[in-house]
Amino acid sequence: MVTRQDCITLDQQDALAACRDKFALPEGEIYLDGNSLGAMPRHLPARMQEVMVKEWGNGLIRSWNDANWIDLPKRVAGQVARLIGAGKDEVMVADSTSVNLYKALVAAVRLNPARKVILSERGNFPTDLYIAQGVAEIFNLEIRYVDSTPEPVLAGLDDSVAVVMLTHVNYRTGQIYPMQEITAKAHAVGALALWDLAHSAGAVEVDLNAAKADMAVGCGYKYLNGGPGAPAFVFVAERHHKDMRQPLSGWHGHVRPFEFVLGYEPAPGIESMQCGTPPLLSMLSLESALEIFDGVEMSALRKKSVALTELFIKLVDEKLSPYKFGLASPRDSAVRGSQVSLTHEQGYAIVQALIARGITGDFRMPNILRFGFTPLYVSFANVYDTAQAIAEIMESGEWNQDKFLTKKAVT
Amino acid sequence: MVTRQDCITLDQQDALAACRDKFALPEGEIYLDGNSLGAMPRHLPARMQEVMVKEWGNGLIRSWNDANWIDLPKRVAGQVARLIGAGKDEVMVADSTSVNLYKALVAAVRLNPARKVILSERGNFPTDLYIAQGVAEIFNLEIRYVDSTPEPVLAGLDDSVAVVMLTHVNYRTGQIYPMQEITAKAHAVGALALWDLAHSAGAVEVDLNAAKADMAVGCGYKYLNGGPGAPAFVFVAERHHKDMRQPLSGWHGHVRPFEFVLGYEPAPGIESMQCGTPPLLSMLSLESALEIFDGVEMSALRKKSVALTELFIKLVDEKLSPYKFGLASPRDSAVRGSQVSLTHEQGYAIVQALIARGITGDFRMPNILRFGFTPLYVSFANVYDTAQAIAEIMESGEWNQDKFLTKKAVT
Numbered sequence: 001m002v003t004r005q006d007c008i009t010l011d012q013q014d015a016l017a018a019c020r021d022k023f024a025l026p027e028g029e030i031y032l033d034g035n036s037l038g039a040m041p042r043h044l045p046a047r048m049q050e051v052m053v054k055e056w057g058n059g060l061i062r063s064w065n066d067a068n069w070i071d072l073p074k075r076v077a078g079q080v081a082r083l084i085g086a087g088k089d090e091v092m093v094a095d096s097t098s099v100n101l102y103k104a105l106v107a108a109v110r111l112n113p114a115r116k117v118i119l120s121e122r123g124n125f126p127t128d129l130y131i132a133q134g135v136a137e138i139f140n141l142e143i144r145y146v147d148s149t150p151e152p153v154l155a156g157l158d159d160s161v162a163v164v165m166l167t168h169v170n171y172r173t174g175q176i177y178p179m180q181e182i183t184a185k186a187h188a189v190g191a192l193a194l195w196d197l198a199h200s201a202g203a204v205e206v207d208l209n210a211a212k213a214d215m216a217v218g219c220g221y222k223y224l225n226g227g228p229g230a231p232a233f234v235f236v237a238e239r240h241h242k243d244m245r246q247p248l249s250g251w252h253g254h255v256r257p258f259e260f261v262l263g264y265e266p267a268p269g270i271e272s273m274q275c276g277t278p279p280l281l282s283m284l285s286l287e288s289a290l291e292i293f294d295g296v297e298m299s300a301l302r303k304k305s306v307a308l309t310e311l312f313i314k315l316v317d318e319k320l321s322p323y324k325f326g327l328a329s330p331r332d333s334a335v336r337g338s339q340v341s342l343t344h345e346q347g348y349a350i351v352q353a354l355i356a357r358g359i360t361g362d363f364r365m366p367n368i369l370r371f372g373f374t375p376l377y378v379s380f381a382n383v384y385d386t387a388q389a390i391a392e393i394m395e396s397g398e399w400n401q402d403k404f405l406t407k408k409a410v411t
Numbered sequence: 412m413v414t415r416q417d418c419i420t421l422d423q424q425d426a427l428a429a430c431r432d433k434f435a436l437p438e439g440e441i442y443l444d445g446n447s448l449g450a451m452p453r454h455l456p457a458r459m460q461e462v463m464v465k466e467w468g469n470g471l472i473r474s475w476n477d478a479n480w481i482d483l484p485k486r487v488a489g490q491v492a493r494l495i496g497a498g499k500d501e502v503m504v505a506d507s508t509s510v511n512l513y514k515a516l517v518a519a520v521r522l523n524p525a526r527k528v529i530l531s532e533r534g535n536f537p538t539d540l541y542i543a544q545g546v547a548e549i550f551n552l553e554i555r556y557v558d559s560t561p562e563p564v565l566a567g568l569d570d571s572v573a574v575v576m577l578t579h580v581n582y583r584t585g586q587i588y589p590m591q592e593i594t595a596k597a598h599a600v601g602a603l604a605l606w607d608l609a610h611s612a613g614a615v616e617v618d619l620n621a622a623k624a625d626m627a628v629g630c631g632y633k634y635l636n637g638g639p640g641a642p643a644f645v646f647v648a649e650r651h652h653k654d655m656r657q658p659l660s661g662w663h664g665h666v667r668p669f670e671f672v673l674g675y676e677p678a679p680g681i682e683s684m685q686c687g688t689p690p691l692l693s694m695l696s697l698e699s700a701l702e703i704f705d706g707v708e709m710s711a712l713r714k715k716s717v718a719l720t721e722l723f724i725k726l727v728d729e730k731l732s733p734y735k736f737g738l739a740s741p742r743d744s745a746v747r748g749s750q751v752s753l754t755h756e757q758g759y760a761i762v763q764a765l766i767a768r769g770i771t772g773d774f775r776m777p778n779i780l781r782f783g784f785t786p787l788y789v790s791f792a793n794v795y796d797t798a799q800a801i802a803e804i805m806e807s808g809e810w811n812q813d814k815f816l817t818k819k820a821v822t
Contacts, residue, residue: 024468033472040468048463048692049456056639057435057451061444061771065819069639096687098661099510122673127662127687130675134660138549145673221688228467228480228691249545250509251538260776262533262556264541276507276538277632280639281459282690360472365671408476 001318002311002384010311010380016304020377022292023225030359030382035171035199035339035372038225038289047288051281072283073231073252073274079290080224080233083298084197084216085207092273093220093233093283094252097198098127100217100234101165103246103273105135107236108163108192108215110245115162115191116141123148125171128196132165150177154185161191163214168206169199169337172364174309174329176204176337180211187212198222201233203305203338203374205298208235215240223338223374226286234273241269250275292376304375305338308383312340312371315387323394328368342369352404353393359386412729413722413795421722421791427715431788433703434636441770441793446582446610446750446783449636449700458699462692483694484663484685490701491635491644494709495608495627496618503684504631504644504694505663508609511628511645512542512576514657514684518647519574519603519626520550521656526573526602527552534559536582539607543576561588565596572602574625579617580610580748583775585720585740587615587748591622598623609633612644613704614749614785616713619646626651634749634785637697645684652680661686703787715786716749719794723751723782726798734805739779753780763815764804770797 011017024042025031031039055067064070077091084091094100105118118132122145129143136143141162146152148170157164164186166177183193192214200206202223208216214237220230236244245266251257252274255267266272310333316325326343330336344350344367351363361371371386393399422428435453436442442450466478475481488502495502505511516529529543533556540554547554552573557563559581568575575597577588594604603625611617613634619627625648631641647655656677662668663685666678677683721744727736737754741747755761755778762774772782782797804810 024464026469026471029471031471037467037472039471040463045460045463045468048459052451052456052459053435056448057456058437060437060440060442060450061448061773062766063639095506095510096661096689098663098687099506099659102659102661102686126665126671126673129673130660130662130665133675134658138658228474229688229694230692231690232687247545247549248510248513249541250507250513251541252509254537254541260537262537262540264544275513276509276643277640278507279642279690279693281641281696282693283640285692355473362472 002315004381004384007311007380007384014304014380016300016375017379019292019296020379023377025377028358030385032359032361032371032373032378032386034374034377035222036362037228038222038374039377040227041225041289041292044227044285044288048281048285051284069280072280072287073278076283076287076290077233079287079293080201083206083293084201084218084235085209086235087209087238089269090238091233091235092270093231093286094274094278095232097196097217097219097232098131099248100232101128101131101196102135103248104194104215104217104234104236105132105163105165107244107246108194109135109139109141111240111243112162112192115160117144117161119144119146119153119156119161119164120166121146121148121153123170123172124167125196125198128165128167150182153177153182157185157189157191159189161186161189163192163194165194167196167198169204171199172328172368172370173341174337174339176335179213183211183213199337199339202293203301205302209237213237220286224286225289225292227282227289229282230286231278231283236270236273244272246273248275252276301375305373306333308373308375308378308380309333309336309338309340311380312373312383312387315384316342319387319391320394338374339370339372341371343367344369346399348407349399349404350390350393353399354389356404357389359389413726415792415795418722418791418795425715425791427711427786428790430703430707431790434788436788439769441796443770443772443782443784443789443797445785445788446633447773448639449633449785450788451638452636452700452703455638455696455699459692459696462695480691483691483698484689487694487698487701488644490698490704491612494617494704495612495629495646496620497646498620498649500680501649502644502646503681504642504697505685505689506643508607508628508630508643509538509542510659511643511684512539512607513546514659515605515626515628515645515647516543516546516574516576518655518657519605520546520552522651522654523573523603526571528555528571528573530555530557530564530567530572530575531577532557532559532564534581534583535578536607536609539576539578561593564588564593568596568600568602570600572597572600574603574605576605578607578609580615582610583739583779583781584752585748585750587746590624594622594624610748610750614712614716616709620648624648631697635697636700636703638693638700640693641697642689642694647681647684657684659686663687712786716784717744719784719786719789719791720744720747720749720751722791723784723794723798726795727753730798730802731805749785750781750783752782754778755780757810759818760810760815761801761804764810765800767815768800770800
C-alpha cells in the first residue's frame with residue numbers, strides 16, 4: 001500500500017518540484033484541471049500590467065514597432081515549435097483551435113482534391129468533428145467516423161481518404177493515438193495526416209517531423225498555461241508550404257500586409273496561416289507563460305507525468321475498489337496522456353464534492369471523472385490526497401447532496 | 412483666423428471634455444490615431460489585474476461559472492448593440508473582423524444562392540477584399556469592383572448581385588457611404604447588404620435596423636478602445652437568423668455546446684456566429700473599456716466629432732495653403748467620418764516628424780496623412796496644435812531628415 005509519506009518522498013526527489021512555485025495556485029488548491037485551463041504562472045500579472053501601462057497605455061500604436069507586436073505571432077510560434085518537434089518556420093500562433101482547424105483542414109483537402117473522405121474517430125473532440133462537418137458541406141466531402149481506438153482508424157485508411165484528422169490524445173480517455181504509425185499508413189494510401197495536439201502540447205512528447213505529420217493544430221490555454229482562451233497554434237510541414245492555400249485570406253496572411261494592394265497574395269511560408277489582427281493581450285500572456293518551459297525538457301515532463309498517472313491508478317486500485325469505478329484511460333502508460341479518466345454513474349456529483357474540498361477535476365458526459373496531471377505543478381502528494389478524498393467521499397456518501405447533484409452551465 | 416484661445420474656449424464649453432480624463436494618455440501626447448488603436452481607458456490596468464489574479468489565478472476553471480465568462484461574448488455584444496442601432500440579440504462578439512467577415516459573407520451568399528456577384532469598391536479596406544476573394548474562390552463567385560464613391564456602387568447593383576459589401580466609413584478618406592440608400596437599392600434588386608463598421612462603431616451614428624442592413628461586422632480596438640487586437644463583432648438582422656449558416660461551425664456556435672454530441676447543430680440565434688473559445692483576456696478588456704460609453708449618447712459624440720474635423724479643415728485652409736496639401740476627405744461633414752485625411756507627396760516623412768513632436772497620426776499608402784479625431788479624448792486645442800505643428804514642420808523643412816524618410820515595418 002502506498003502511503004502519503006511515500007508520496008512526499010517522491011516530491012522531495014522530484015527534479016521538477018521547483019516549477020510548482022512558478023505558478024500562483026491558491027493556498028491548499030489541488031488543481032487537476034490544467035487540461036481544461038492551465039494554472040496562472042506567478043509572473044503573469046506583473047507582465048500584463050507592463051503590457052497595459054507601458055505597451056498599450058504609453059506606447060499606443062507605436063508599440064507595433066517599439067514593443068515588436070508585429071513579430072509576436074512568429075515569436076510565440078517559435079516557443080511552441082520546440083515543444084512539438086516542429087521547425088520554427090512551420091508553426092504559427094493565431095485565432096482559436098477551431099478556426100485553425102478549419103484553415104488546416106481546407107488546406108489539406110485542397111492538396112488532395114481527388115479524394116472525397118475525411119477520416120476521424122467518433123470520440124474525437126466535438127468541435128473537431130463540427131468543423132469537419134462544415135468543411136465537408138462546402139467541399140462536398142464525406143466524413144468517415146470510426147470507433148475510438150487506433151485499429152479502426154488504421155483499417156479506415158484507404159485510397160478514398162483525403163485526410164485523416166485525429167486528436168493525438170483523446171480528451172475523454174487520454175488515449176494516445178500512434179502518430180507515426182497512422183501518419184505512415186495515411187501516406188501509404190495517399191492521404192494526409194492532421195493532428196490536434198490540444199491535450200498533447202506541453203504534456204506529452206510530440207515530434208511532428210519525426211512522424212512526418214502533414215498538419216497540426218493545438219491549444220494555448222491547456223498545458224501551455226497561456227490564459228483563458230489563449231490563442232491557438234497551427235503547424236504545416238515545410239514541404240507543403242509552396243502549395244497550401246487556406247480559405248481565411250485575411251491581411252495578416254498576405255505577403256505584403258501593409259502595402260494594401262488590391263489582390264490577395266499569400267505569404268510564401270507559414271505566415272499565410274494568419275488572418276486578422278491577433279488578440280494581442282491574450283497572445284502576450286501566452287508568450288510570457290511559455291517562458292515557464294525555458295530550460296525544461298519535454299522528456300523530463302513526460303517522465304513525471306507518467307509517474308503521476310501511474311501513481312493515481314495504483315491508488316485507485318488500492319483505495320476505490322469497493323465503489324464501482326471504471327478506468328476509462330488505458331492502463332498502459334505508453335499510450336496514456338497526462339490524464340486519468342474514471343467512470344462512475346455518480347461522476348458529476350463526485351466531481352462537485354471534490355471541488356468543494358478544493359480538489360478540481362472535471363466531468364465529461366456521460367459518466368467520466370477526468371483528472372489532468374500537469375507535471376509542472378501537480379505533486380505526488382496531490383495525487384495521494386485526491387485518491388484519499390474520493391475514498392472518503394464514497395465511504396461517507398458525501399457526494400449525495402442536492403448541491404452536488406445539480407448541474408451548472410460549464411463544469 | 413482661428414486662434415488657440417478660441418480652441419481653448421471650445422474645450423471649456425465641451426460637454427464631453429471630462430471623458431478625456433477617463434483615458435491614460437501620456438502627458439503631452441496628442442493622439443490622432445484612435446482609428447488605428449484606441450487609447451487605453453484609465454481604469455483598465457486595475458481591472459485586468461483583477462482578471463489575472465482573481466479570475467484566472469484564483470478562480471481557475473471555476474471562473475467560467477463564477478465570473479460568468481460563459482456569458483461574456485453575449486454581454487459585450489449587448490454593449491456594442493446600442494452603439495450601432497442593433498438589437499442585443501442581433502450582435503455577437505467573437506474572433507477578428509476578418510474572420511467575422513468570412514462568416515457573414517458566406518452566410519450572405521448562402522442566403523442568395525442563385526446570385527454570382529459580390530459587389531464592393533476597390534478602395535475598400537484590403538482585408539475585406541482579400542476575404543471576399545477567398546469566399547469567391549470557394550463558391551465560384553465573381554467580385555465586381557467599382558470606384559470608391561456611392562454613385563458607382565448604386566449603379567453596380569443589379570439582379571446578378573448576391574451581396575454588396577462595403578465599409579461604411581472608408582479607412583483612407585473617411586467618406587461615409589449612405590447605408591440606408593445603398594441597402595434599399597440592394598434590397599430592390601434582391602441583394603443583401605453587408606457593412607463593415609470598423610471606422611464607424613463608437614465614432615459616427617449608426618442605425619443598422621433603421622437602414623434595414625442585413626449583416627455587419629466591426630472592430631473592437633479602434634473607436635471602441637478595447638485594447639490591441641481586441642475581438643470584433645458581427646451583426647445579423649433577426650429576420651435572417653432562421654436560415655443563416657456560417658461555415659466556421661465550431662462548438663461555441665452549437666445549440667448545446669457542452670453536451671458534446673456528435674453532430675453540429677447551430678444555435679438558433681446570433682450565438683451560432685461563434686466558433687471556438689474566445690480570447691478571454693482580450694475580451695474582458697473590451698468589456699471593461701466599453702463602460703466608457705455608459706451614459707454617452709452617440710449623437711453627442713458625433714456632434715463633437717464633426718466640430719473637431721470641421722475645425723481641422725478650417726485650420727488646414729488657413730495655415731497650410733502654401734504647402735501643396737490636398738484634402739482626401741469629403742468637405743461635407745454629413746458624409747465624413749471622424750477623421751480627416753490630407754494628401755502630400757512627403758506624407759510619410761511629415762507624419763514621422765509629427766510623431767517626433769508627440770503628435771500621432773498615421774500614414775497610408777501612397778500619400779495619405781490620416782488624422783483620427785476620437786471625440787472621447789481629442790480636444791479642440793489638440794486640433795489647433797496639430798495644424799500649427801504641420802505648418803511649422805513645412806515652414807522649417809523639419810520633415811526632410813533621414814530619420815523621418817526611412818520607413819518602418821508598421822506605421
